[in-house]
Amino acid sequence: xxxxxxxxxxxxxxxxxxxxxxxxxxxxxxxxxxxxxxxxxxxxxxxxxxxxxxxxxxxxxxxxxxxxxxxxxxxxxxxxxxxxxxxxxxxxxxxxxxxxxxxxxxxxxxxxxxxxxxxxxxxxxxxxxxxxxxxxxxxxxxxxxxxxxxxxxxxxxxxxxxxxxxxxxxxxxxxxxxxxxxxxxxxxxxxxxxxxxxxxxxxxxxxxxxxxxxxxxxxxxxxxxxxxxxxxxxxxxxxxxxxxxxxxxxxxxxxxxxxxxxxxxxxxxxxxxxxxxxxxxxxxxxxxxxxxxxxxxxxxxxxxxxxxxxxxxxxxxxxxxxxxxxxxxxxxxxxxxxxxxxxxxxxxxxxxxxxxxxxxxxxxxxxx
Numbered sequence: 001x002x003x004x005x006x007x008x009x010x011x012x013x014x015x016x017x018x019x020x021x022x023x024x025x026x027x028x029x030x031x032x033x034x035x036x037x038x039x040x041x042x043x044x045x046x047x048x049x050x051x052x053x054x055x056x057x058x059x060x061x062x063x064x065x066x067x068x069x070x071x072x073x074x075x076x077x078x079x080x081x082x083x084x085x086x087x088x089x090x091x092x093x094x095x096x097x098x099x100x101x102x103x104x105x106x107x108x109x110x111x112x113x114x115x116x117x118x119x120x121x122x123x124x125x126x127x128x129x130x131x132x133x134x135x136x137x138x139x140x141x142x143x144x145x146x147x148x149x150x151x152x153x154x155x156x157x158x159x160x161x162x163x164x165x166x167x168x169x170x171x172x173x174x175x176x177x178x179x180x181x182x183x184x185x186x187x188x189x190x191x192x193x194x195x196x197x198x199x200x201x202x203x204x205x206x207x208x209x210x211x212x213x214x215x216x217x218x219x220x221x222x223x224x225x226x227x228x229x230x231x232x233x234x235x236x237x238x239x240x241x242x243x244x245x246x247x248x249x250x251x252x253x254x255x256x257x258x259x260x261x262x263x264x265x266x267x268x269x270x271x272x273x274x275x276x277x278x279x280x281x282x283x284x285x286x287x288x289x290x291x292x293x294x295x296x297x298x299x300x301x302x303x304x305x306x307x308x309x310x311x312x313x314x315x316x317x318x319x320x321x322x323x324x325x326x327x328x329x330x331x332x333x334x335x336x337x338x339x340x341x342x343x344x345x346x347x348x349x350x351x352x353x354x355x356x357x358x359x360x361x362x363x364x365x366x367x368x
């Protein structure tokens with residue numbers, strides 16, 4: 001990462017931080033008015049999480065680069081058609097999921113940016129009085145409603161919203177991409193074990209005939225390669241999880257709070273604001289789903305290696321091959337995944353958070 005990229009990231013981090021602080025202050029000032037307070041806290045929480053994620057990855061940028069280089073080398077060095085197909089498939093999945101992030105986050109930011117403009121155009125067309133509004137409610141140390149400060153503040157706050165979107169897409173897209181490519185490496189190991197006999201042993205070894213010494217030696221060499229690749233992939237997964245652990249932990253802790261705030265806003269709002277917070281909820285749920293499904297992809301792919309080793313034709317092999325198969329199964333039984341303090345990032349965790357959020361919203365709704 002060159003000096004310009006670091007400088008650009010630092011400037012964007014400062015912009016996000018300023019926008020976050022002003023929105024939090026607005027929420028604190030209007031704490032007695034629940035609708036106004038939540039209107040300030042809701043986008044501020046997303047911006048705070050995005051800023052924190054940028055900071056954490058800036059601090060770990062060299063380790064991220066190392067993970068990316070390792071996966072790139074594995075991707076480019078693959079020559080088997082089935083394994084290339086696996087890499088292509090996980091690449092497509094990554095694009096589809098990241099596209100969902102792009103759509104929902106930008107829809108939310110565009111709605112925030114457009115609603116005051118739409119209200120102005122409606123007031124102008126109907127010749128009714130219009131009260132100036134900003135895309136995000138903020139407590140600023142000057143009067144933001146006088147020109148040219150109004151226009152400059154509007155652009156600044158609008159940019160902070162889109163900056164949050166692209167931060168989410170970049171950071172969360174990077175996470176799901178790494179998860180999918182690592183799960184692809186586990187699938188390649190599984191495929192290599194499944195196809196080992198068909199690819200390396202002559203058809204004369206079919207049926208119940210035991211493998212010859214030459215065939216056992218050939219299988220042993222290729223299984224050793226699979227074992228080494230499995231160990232390297234597990235290590236790569238552990239490194240990736242260690243890099244993203246603060247981001248994942250912060251996101252899951254904040255997810256239920258953010259969902260509650262935005263859901264309360266749906267209850268308290270009316271008109272275009274209801275549409276705004278429905279978009280916001282969709283974006284937050286998509287983010288949470290991305291972190292959950294990324295961990296599930298890894299845990300599912302890593303554990304299926306055990307199944308492939310179990311159904312290998314071990315009864316035709318010698319003791320050395322059987323020992324290697326046992327090693328593969330023992331490692332696969334220790335499921336790899338995105339483990340952070342207190343929980344595992346996976347789809348069951350996603351379901352629990354959604355259920356808990358629904359309970360909180362239903363409880364709070366009785367008091368509103």
